[in-house]
Amino acid sequence: MIAQLSRATPVLVQGIAGRMGRAHAALMRAYGTNIVAGVAARGDVAGVAARGEVAGVAARGDTAQIAGIPVFADCAAAVAATGAVASVALTPPAETLAAARDAFAAGIRLLVTVAEGVPVHDALCIGQAARAAGAVWVGASTPGLAIPGELKLGFLPDVALRPGPLGVMSKSGTLSYEVGWRLARAGLGQSLWVGVGGDPVKGVRFADLLPTFLADARTRAIVLVGEIGGTEEEDCAAAYAALGAAKPLFALIAGREAKEGVAMGHAGALVHGSSGTLAEKTRRLEAAGAFVFSTIEALVQRCVADFGVQTGG
Amino acid sequence: MLLIEADGKALFAEAGIRVPVGRLVREPALPADLGPGPFIVKAQLPAGGRGKAGLVRCCATQGDVAAALPALLGATHKGHPVAACLIEEPAAGTEQYLALMTDAASYGVRLIYHPQGGVDVEAAGTLAGTLCAPDPAAIDAAIAATIPDPMVAETARALGRLLLERELTLAEINPLFVGPEVCVAGDAKVVIDLNALPRQPRLAALIAARPDAYADAARKLASGFDYVEIDPGGSIGLLTTGAGLSMMLIDELVARGARPLNFCDIRTSMLRGSPARIVAALRWMTARPSLRVVLVNIFAGITDLGEFAALLADAIAQSPGLRVPVVARLVGRGAEAARQVLAERAPDVAVEDDLPAALARVAAAVAA
Numbered sequence: 211m212i213a214q215l216s217r218a219t220p221v222l223v224q225g226i227a228g229r230m231g232r233a234h235a236a237l238m239r240a241y242g243t244n245i246v247a248g249v250a251a252r253g254d255v256a257g258v259a260a261r262g263e264v265a266g267v268a269a270r271g272d273t274a275q276i277a278g279i280p281v282f283a284d285c286a287a288a289v290a291a292t293g294a295v296a297s298v299a300l301t302p303p304a305e306t307l308a309a310a311r312d313a314f315a316a317g318i319r320l321l322v323t324v325a326e327g328v329p330v331h332d333a334l335c336i337g338q339a340a341r342a343a344g345a346v347w348v349g350a351s352t353p354g355l356a357i358p359g360e361l362k363l364g365f366l367p368d369v370a371l372r373p374g375p376l377g378v379m380s381k382s383g384t385l386s387y388e389v390g391w392r393l394a395r396a397g398l399g400q401s402l403w404v405g406v407g408g409d410p411v412k413g414v415r416f417a418d419l420l421p422t423f424l425a426d427a428r429t430r431a432i433v434l435v436g437e438i439g440g441t442e443e444e445d446c447a448a449a450y451a452a453l454g455a456a457k458p459l460f461a462l463i464a465g466r467e468a469k470e471g472v473a474m475g476h477a478g479a480l481v482h483g484s485s486g487t488l489a490e491k492t493r494r495l496e497a498a499g500a501f502v503f504s505t506i507e508a509l510v511q512r513c514v515a516d517f518g519v520q521t522g523g
Numbered sequence: 524m525l526l527i528e529a530d531g532k533a534l535f536a537e538a539g540i541r542v543p544v545g546r547l548v549r550e551p552a553l554p555a556d557l558g559p560g561p562f563i564v565k566a567q568l569p570a571g572g573r574g575k576a577g578l579v580r581c582c583a584t585q586g587d588v589a590a591a592l593p594a595l596l597g598a599t600h601k602g603h604p605v606a607a608c609l610i611e612e613p614a615a616g617t618e619q620y621l622a623l624m625t626d627a628a629s630y631g632v633r634l635i636y637h638p639q640g641g642v643d644v645e646a647a648g649t650l651a652g653t654l655c656a657p658d659p660a661a662i663d664a665a666i667a668a669t670i671p672d673p674m675v676a677e678t679a680r681a682l683g684r685l686l687l688e689r690e691l692t693l694a695e696i697n698p699l700f701v702g703p704e705v706c707v708a709g710d711a712k713v714v715i716d717l718n719a720l721p722r723q724p725r726l727a728a729l730i731a732a733r734p735d736a737y738a739d740a741a742r743k744l745a746s747g748f749d750y751v752e753i754d755p756g757g758s759i760g761l762l763t764t765g766a767g768l769s770m771m772l773i774d775e776l777v778a779r780g781a782r783p784l785n786f787c788d789i790r791t792s793m794l795r796g797s798p799a800r801i802v803a804a805l806r807w808m809t810a811r812p813s814l815r816v817v818l819v820n821i822f823a824g825i826t827d828l829g830e831f832a833a834l835l836a837d838a839i840a841q842s843p844g845l846r847v848p849v850v851a852r853l854v855g856r857g858a859e860a861a862r863q864v865l866a867e868r869a870p871d872v873a874v875e876d877d878l879p880a881a882l883a884r885v886a887a888a889v890a891a
Contacts, residue, residue, distance in 0.1 A: 337630035367824030382767020
């Protein structure tokens, strides 16, 4: 589903009446994303209108609008009226499970949930619901994904987005912004950028994205921005080796100096015992043929050395 | 977040899992009504590897306990100070391994049982275990298929219900002492989900009761953002947003031989026009006499840096304890406005847009 995304893909925004929802619906549309619908409780829309918080809120007949985007009471109504196939849920963490169930029940094929702080046991339920529906879930705790120059689902910063040959996947938002921005400044952009998020239980994982990057003609190398905790980097290493290491994989992993037993900001960035350590992730990735860097600059220089000249920006 | 053993065992006992008779002490003096022994004295802190670090002592007599307590209390292991010790009567039986944990790949629960426990199987990730759905019936079925001993199976069912009801991500017993009549949890490794705390008042109460053992989590609950002290003798205070970038910054600083004091994910999008978070972070940093410089590093994707700079200037004005240089590396939306705000309101702040240049300024401030 991620590989088929384009400027034409009809997208809806769940939680569009909230502060985040209104702001990011407008920013995504400005980037080029085809936002066709919003979902919000009727009371939320009325509240926005009554407080006069944004221009262009109107309730005309049965269909309210926020900034010209028709707003529906649930995903089923939004999908029926607009044909949306992807959704970005800009809902608070405690409401994300309900939003996901609403989306999958309505037939949404790709769901991005950005909220940070979704409880792990809720994430288990979202994951099971996605599998049962045969849908793709990206998140939680993610800035979303983008195909630079085409669309973005979420809020990856425009300043770091640039079309180019690198497939980027990252647990951390900010660390990927820094990496993407420095690469973009050096003239190297991205074919597809997916924030998988910093939670321990999530939707799409690093290993799940490898086949997409390997099959995508625009992607010439893969940049993995990982961090301590969990086994995603290790699982990705195994998948990479099994898929024949067909494109270079450059990895940066944060958290060498993390404190054991404490989640470092991200709920998933937790080391206890020998599980989830940077040393183990590095060892497995290198054994699979990936290149692991210990500084942002070293990764950027290697990417520029290998791909900078040929693409010429 | 990992709980200390005593709190893990408190949850076990509430779930009907038998734990050794024990008591938690916070002072080095021998408790007056202690029995004759023998005892096991265990340092309480939320990190593994205590046995190998000498933080678990077998004490044959009260005299041995009296010698062990002052040695353990006040020790530090993996960045965690030992604020309490658990004095327990030793349990008897064969040592087994039992754990239940959430499984990210299957969206389920993994049950791991091994009839030989002990410290050698602490690398639980190397044990495959049995996967099942995250509901009581599926867990019970997995237990029935995996654990032949009815007494151990009963303990496992209680552990499974605890995992679901308290929304744990790991509940491990290693060793589980299995005797002829009872089985007893010799240790407790319990990882809780801080994101579930709003609906887990029992767990929130555990953390609130021990601000010394869970200083980082208590700070997060009180302030709403992450501030983790990495090195109490560190010289570089970090005022940063974003977990991954903050971690990477710490790694790169340490690799250069510098000593960052803390990890910080202040979450600029949640400041909501108040400098309170920045003031709190500066207060924690300046409480450490080793502080030499504060590095502000904000990559603003969405945040307006002009607004952030005004809050930073407010916070600096409200922080009389701040007597060290501040270097601010600001990049992204509104960076130019931020430079102007700081030039007017906090002209001593050195502003950079390039991270290596900011790090050079930090190194110079530490060396000065």
